[in-house]
Amino acid sequence: MARKKESYEELMEKLDSIIKEMEKGEVSLEKSMKNYEEGIKISNKMNMMLKEAEGKIKILTENGEKDYLDVDE
Numbered sequence: 001m002a003r004k005k006e007s008y009e010e011l012m013e014k015l016d017s018i019i020k021e022m023e024k025g026e027v028s029l030e031k032s033m034k035n036y037e038e039g040i041k042i043s044n045k046m047n048m049m050l051k052e053a054e055g056k057i058k059i060l061t062e063n064g065e066k067d068y069l070d071v072d073e
Contacts (some may be wrong), residue, residue: 006045008046008049008050011042011045011046011049012046013041015042015043016044018035018038018039018042019039021035022035022036022039025040043072
């Protein structure tokens with residue numbers, strides 16, 4: 001069964017949960033290392049999502065500027 005793609009907000013909630021658990025200081029070193037690794041993976045996914053969104057916005061903005069400039073001529 002295919003995994004559904006998680007939204008940015010869902011990933012943020014997971015990362016927040018990991019951070020809160022680690023801040024308590026009540027987890028073992030092994031669990032802390034697993035949490036850290038998972039946090040890095042989530043952070044990388046979120047960064048990729050932001051870069052993708054930034055690229056789309058840039059394209060839309062450039063197209064919008066072109067369309068706007070063409071109308072004025």
